[in-house]
Amino acid sequence: MAAPSRNVLQDELMALGFSPEDLQSVQSAMEVQKISMLTALEALRKVDPRQLVDVLGPIFGCPVVHLEDRDVQQNIIDLVPKELAQNFRFIPIDRSANNLIVATGTPQNSDMIKAIQLRTNFFVRTVLASESRVTEALAKYYATTMNMADLKVDESGFDGGDAQKRKEIGGDSSDDAGITRLAHYILQQCLSTGASDIHVEPYETEMRIRLRIDGSLVEIQKVKLAWKESLLTKFKIMANMNISEKRLPQDNNMSISIGGKPVDFRVNACPTAYGEKIVMRILDKSSLQTDMTKLGFDPSDLKKFQESIHLSNGMVLVTGPTGSGKTVTLYSAMAELNKVADNITTAEDPVEFTLPGINQVPIRNDIGLNFATALRAFLRQDPDIIMVGEIRDLETAEIAIKAALTGHMVLSTLHTNSAPETVTRLLNMGVEPFNLVSALTCVVAQRLLRKNCVRCVAPDPSVSVKNLIELGFTPGFAAKARPMKGTGCATCNNSGEKGRIAIHEVLVMGPEVRQAVADKVPPMELKLICMRAGMRTLRQAALYKMSQGIVSLQEAVGATLADNNVERSDQDPV
Numbered sequence: 001m002a003a004p005s006r007n008v009l010q011d012e013l014m015a016l017g018f019s020p021e022d023l024q025s026v027q028s029a030m031e032v033q034k035i036s037m038l039t040a041l042e043a044l045r046k047v048d049p050r051q052l053v054d055v056l057g058p059i060f061g062c063p064v065v066h067l068e069d070r071d072v073q074q075n076i077i078d079l080v081p082k083e084l085a086q087n088f089r090f091i092p093i094d095r096s097a098n099n100l101i102v103a104t105g106t107p108q109n110s111d112m113i114k115a116i117q118l119r120t121n122f123f124v125r126t127v128l129a130s131e132s133r134v135t136e137a138l139a140k141y142y143a144t145t146m147n148m149a150d151l152k153v154d155e156s157g158f159d160g161g162d163a164q165k166r167k168e169i170g171g172d173s174s175d176d177a178g179i180t181r182l183a184h185y186i187l188q189q190c191l192s193t194g195a196s197d198i199h200v201e202p203y204e205t206e207m208r209i210r211l212r213i214d215g216s217l218v219e220i221q222k223v224k225l226a227w228k229e230s231l232l233t234k235f236k237i238m239a240n241m242n243i244s245e246k247r248l249p250q251d252n253n254m255s256i257s258i259g260g261k262p263v264d265f266r267v268n269a270c271p272t273a274y275g276e277k278i279v280m281r282i283l284d285k286s287s288l289q290t291d292m293t294k295l296g297f298d299p300s301d302l303k304k305f306q307e308s309i310h311l312s313n314g315m316v317l318v319t320g321p322t323g324s325g326k327t328v329t330l331y332s333a334m335a336e337l338n339k340v341a342d343n344i345t346t347a348e349d350p351v352e353f354t355l356p357g358i359n360q361v362p363i364r365n366d367i368g369l370n371f372a373t374a375l376r377a378f379l380r381q382d383p384d385i386i387m388v389g390e391i392r393d394l395e396t397a398e399i400a401i402k403a404a405l406t407g408h409m410v411l412s413t414l415h416t417n418s419a420p421e422t423v424t425r426l427l428n429m430g431v432e433p434f435n436l437v438s439a440l441t442c443v444v445a446q447r448l449l450r451k452n453c454v455r456c457v458a459p460d461p462s463v464s465v466k467n468l469i470e471l472g473f474t475p476g477f478a479a480k481a482r483p484m485k486g487t488g489c490a491t492c493n494n495s496g497e498k499g500r501i502a503i504h505e506v507l508v509m510g511p512e513v514r515q516a517v518a519d520k521v522p523p524m525e526l527k528l529i530c531m532r533a534g535m536r537t538l539r540q541a542a543l544y545k546m547s548q549g550i551v552s553l554q555e556a557v558g559a560t561l562a563d564n565n566v567e568r569s570d571q572d573p574v
């Protein structure tokens with residue numbers, strides 16, 4: 001369905017009674033809080049949500065459903081994992097043949113549609129529903145099993161707790177002990193689930209606590225509004241923040257001790273329309289995997305990467321989107337080089353982990369210390385190895401290349417999807433092809449895939465040998481492959497997936513590839529030349545992990561791009 005023209009939408013909303021100022025505040029709420037338009041409109045409480053969706057549906061060219069008028073059958077609800085419905089905020093309401101009909105306040109969210117299709121194998125048709133009714137329906141159909149009154153938190157391992165710990169949580173008053181207990185419960189859940197971030201989010205009628213687990217946000221707890229101020233204050237005190245400052249964003253580190261083990265968090269508080277939202281990112285040093293052999297590299301790819309970083313000079317780049325684990329790969333490379341080199345300097349934004357024996361400089365854009373100025377200063381200090389957090393602009397790229405050409409090993413990251421695309425990106429930034437091929441030695445593109453849960457993994461009968469051949473496997477290899485999928489159990493919260501594994505695409509800049517870059521061949525041709533020179537693509541690496549039963553076919557195909565328009569590889573992805 002096509003997006004409605006701005007003016008039609010605006011006219012209809014103003015006809016409903018929204019003022020231009022209302023629409024302005026909706027716009028900024030959407031941008032700042034990353035909430036849907038419908039959520040923002042409903043939050044203004046100017047128009048009955050029922051009337052609102054009745055008007056918006058036709059504008060979006062989308063059927064409308066009033067969730068409060070119908071009961072959804074349990075067998076339909078069971079088609080969709082709870083956390084998927086909670087993450088994207090939708091309710092499956094009906095199915096017919098291959099179609100699953102889902103009610104949502106964001107009917108045009110293609111990520112959501114794709115995710116549902118991958119998980120359920122249904123085609124998805126969306127219908128518009130009011131956001132507040134979706135919230136009610138999520139609570140009704142996917143009731144969260146945790147109850148505040150059921151909390152039995154063992155706080156014996158927490159330092160600094162007070163004596164009144166056994167007091168029941170769940171009353172209306174936000175007593176101190178209750179809040180302490182809730183805060184500790186949230187932190188403990190974060191650690192026990194292996195989550196990377198905690199989101200503490202105030203909304204109009206309640207607060208929501210979500211954890212980022214294996215890359216996805218999962219709601220673990222709702223908190224009544226009466227507790228809001230005390231809980232936010234509690235976390236701000238723990239993070240040593242100014243508790244009276246509520247209008248400006250604040251950043252700080254927080255160190256707590258759990259079971260005698262110190263755990264660091266980076267805490268950010270940011271004002272939103274309904275109060276401060278707090279995000280805490282865990283900086284668990286023990287989770288920093290600095291043993292390169294445990295990063296998930298296949299042995300031949302690991303060898304290529306290690307040989308590249310041990311060269312006396314050159315530039316090695318690790319690329320991928322945010323959350324692809326590239327920082328960890330870079331840190332492990334530095335930890336390994338730290339054994340042999342004595343002058344390693346890094347410029348990072350921010351410094352996420354401190355490594356002993358390495359000079360780490362945090363970037364401070366507010367005082368003009370950016371990657372380029374830091375890099376320039378480093379060169380005067382004669383380091384052997386330089387790590388630049390990220391190459392974002394031509395200036396940084398050019399100094400990094402100059403450093404690589406003048407006897408330094410330079411490590412950095414770039415925000416690109418594939419190894420060949422990284423080369424193209426640098427050329428598009430304006431880097432001279434001749435300098436690039438002289439400096440660049442290796443590019444590693446990386447992704448994290450969700451692993452099949454080892455407790456409930458089982459052969460996946462929906463994947464046939466024919467499917468595998470269509471995906472590029474040779475018949476012989478397809479027959480040997482063991483496609484597996486998690487069926488869902490308590491360990492994996494019924495998602496079938498638990499933990500993640502990295503896949504890599506390692507491009508070593510050999511003579512053919514250098515020549516191709518110097519000749520500025522088009523991207524598709526460059527990719528083909530890289531593959532001929534021995535680069536295994538991310539898709540091939542993902543399919544290989546699938547053939548071993550480590551990840552599902554949906555995950556392998558969903559998390560990587562097809563090697564389209566590239567000649568079919570006559571080799572198996574091994």
Ligand SMILES: [Zn+2]
Pocket residue numbers: 453454455456457486487488489490491492493494495496497
């Ligand atoms: Zn499981």
